[in-house]
Amino acid sequence: MKKIVSYLILLCTLAAAFSCGSSDRKVLLPNVSGKAGEVLVIMDKDNWEGNLGNAARELLTRDCPGLPNKEPMYSLVNVAPAAFGDLFKIHRNIVFFNINPQGRQEGIIYRNDVWAKPQCLIQVNATTAESATELLLKEGETVIADLEQAERNRVIANTLLYENKTLAPIVSEMVGGKVHFPNGYRLKMQTDDFLWFADDKQYTYQDILVYKYPALPKDNFTVENIVAKRNEILKANVPGMFDNTYMTTSDYISPQVKFLKYNGIEFVETRGLWEVYGDYMGGPFVSHSFFSKDGKDIIVLDAFVYSPRFDKRLYMRQVESLLYSFEWDEK
Numbered sequence: 001m002k003k004i005v006s007y008l009i010l011l012c013t014l015a016a017a018f019s020c021g022s023s024d025r026k027v028l029l030p031n032v033s034g035k036a037g038e039v040l041v042i043m044d045k046d047n048w049e050g051n052l053g054n055a056a057r058e059l060l061t062r063d064c065p066g067l068p069n070k071e072p073m074y075s076l077v078n079v080a081p082a083a084f085g086d087l088f089k090i091h092r093n094i095v096f097f098n099i100n101p102q103g104r105q106e107g108i109i110y111r112n113d114v115w116a117k118p119q120c121l122i123q124v125n126a127t128t129a130e131s132a133t134e135l136l137l138k139e140g141e142t143v144i145a146d147l148e149q150a151e152r153n154r155v156i157a158n159t160l161l162y163e164n165k166t167l168a169p170i171v172s173e174m175v176g177g178k179v180h181f182p183n184g185y186r187l188k189m190q191t192d193d194f195l196w197f198a199d200d201k202q203y204t205y206q207d208i209l210v211y212k213y214p215a216l217p218k219d220n221f222t223v224e225n226i227v228a229k230r231n232e233i234l235k236a237n238v239p240g241m242f243d244n245t246y247m248t249t250s251d252y253i254s255p256q257v258k259f260l261k262y263n264g265i266e267f268v269e270t271r272g273l274w275e276v277y278g279d280y281m282g283g284p285f286v287s288h289s290f291f292s293k294d295g296k297d298i299i300v301l302d303a304f305v306y307s308p309r310f311d312k313r314l315y316m317r318q319v320e321s322l323l324y325s326f327e328w329d330e331k
Contacts, residue, residue: 029113029115029116029117029119030090030116030117031090031116031117032090032091032092032116032117032118032119033090033091033092033116034091034092034093035075036092036151036154036314036317037073037074037075037151037313037314037317038074038075038076038077038091038092038093039060039074039075039076039077039093039094039095039147040077040079040088040091040093040094040095041056041060041076041077041078041079041095041097042079042080042081042084042088042094042095042096042097043056043078043080043081043097044080044081044099045080047097047099047129047132048078050129051129051130051133052097052129052130052132052133052136053078055133055136055137056076056095056097056136057076059136059140059143059144060072060073060074060076060095060143060144060147061073061074061075061076064313064316065256065271066256066271066272066273066284066285066286066316067284067312067313067316068252068273068282068283068284068312069311069312071311071312071313072313073144073313074093074147084096089115089116090115090116090119091116091119092116092118092119092120092150092154093119093120093147093150093151094119094120094121094122095122095124095143096121096122096123096124097124097126097132098123098124098125098126099126099127099128099129099132100125100126100127101127101128102127103125103126103127105125106125106126106127106131106135107125107135108122108123108124108125108135108139108142108143109122109123109125110122110142110146111123112150118150118153118154118157119150120146120147120150122143122146122147124136151317151321152317152320152321152324155317155318155321155322156180156321156322156324156325158182159180159181159182159321159322159325160180160325162182162183163180163181163182163183164181164182164183164184164185164186167179167181167185167186167187167197168180168181170187170190170195171195171210172329174192174193174195174210174212175210175212175292175297175299176292176293176328176329177299177326177327177328177329178325178326178327178329179197179208179210179301179322179323179325179326180322180325181197181208181322182199182322184199185197185198185199185208186198186199188207189237191237193211193212193213194209194210194211194233194237195209195210195211196208196209196237196238197209197210203307203308203309203310204305204306204307204310204315205304205305205306205307206303206305206315206318206319207303207304207305207306207319208301208302208303208319208322208323209234209237209238209300209301209302209303209304210299210300210301210302211233211237211299211300211302212292212297212298212299212300213229213233213297213298213300214296214297214298215291215292215295215296215297215298220289220291220298221257221259221268221289222257223254223255223256223257223270226255226257226268226270226287226289227249227255227270227272229298229300230249230270230287230300230302231248231249234246234247234248234249234274235247235248235277240276240277240278240279240281241276241279241281242278242279244278245276245277245278245279246276246277246278247274247275247276247277248274248275248276248277249272249273249274249275249285250272250273250274250275250282252273252275253272253273254272255270255271255272255273256270256271256272257269257270257271258271262324263324263326263327265290265326265328266290267288267289267290268288268289268290269286269287269288270286270287270289271284271285271286271287272284272285273285274304281306282306283304283305283306283307283308283312284304284305284312284316285302285303285304285305286302286303286304286316286320286323287300287301287302287303287323288300288301288323288326293328301323301326303316303319303320303322303323304319305319
């Protein structure tokens with residue numbers, strides 16, 4: 001009986017939080033807790049060990065795309081509803097399963113900054129564990145997209161807070177739009193149509209390439225043309241450590257393309273692996289390719305990571321987030 005009462009109190013608190021949209025309240029919210037890439041899953045033990053828990057794990061810990069070794073998209077922490085107190089409510093990412101047989105509406109609700117900021121809260125409302133599982137199967141990609149964008153937004157917000165403001169104007173001068181870089185990045189190479197920004201440490205490189213080339217009459221965004229142009233530009237501009245070595249796109253796995261739209265810009269995401277021809281260096285990359293404002297050029301923002309000693313999920317998510325900071329110059 002005590003467990004039921006505690007659960008009802010929690011649901012009432014959650015409902016009150018969801019109904020409160022006051023900006024004054026948000027100003028007073030504490031900063032989020034938890035590690036980057038970590039998700040708190042609020043679900044009772046029976047469901048966590050059953051089919052619903054399996055479905056949640058299958059969705060949230062599937063392989064992070066485009067990495068050379070298997071790494072889960074998120075690290076999960078399970079908390080029972082009865083234990084979901086103030087300490088856990090300020091976590092950065094929360095997926096809350098509200099399984100209520102008396103519930104009238106089923107669905108998934110997406111909210112930000114409910115108990116902390118910048119927080120991502122996803123509530124799955126269902127009358128049974130089976131219907132909750134069906135909701136996850138139906139809306140799984142949206143759940144992942146919401147969590148991914150929340151992680152990116154935190155990186156971008158932190159970048160703007162600690163920005164190296166000398167770099168964005170260099171990008172702007174070449175392509176008519178800005179990429180924002182945090183302190184630590186420096187301009188490593190510059191030509192009329194190619195820029196190389198680097199945050200290289202002893203064991204980890206997080207770099208971004210910005211380049212442009214004339215648009216073709218058609219088929220600009222096929223994976224074959226994107227990779228061919230990428231290889232041509234990298235060979236000319238990104239040398240390896242030794243003579244006659246240079247960066248290229250690995251064919252160990254086939255690069256994958258996806259057509260996306262963000263912040264009003266339609267672009268093609270290309271994700272795959274890079275390697276150094278004639279050497280043993282390599283790692284993951286992701287690029288965004290899109291038309292210039294006048295449609296005459298293709299602009300490419302290309303992020304890559306070199307981190308042979310460590311897992312790459314965090315480093316890749318950080319550098320990829322900077323691509324999403326791109327914005328056209330104001331007229």
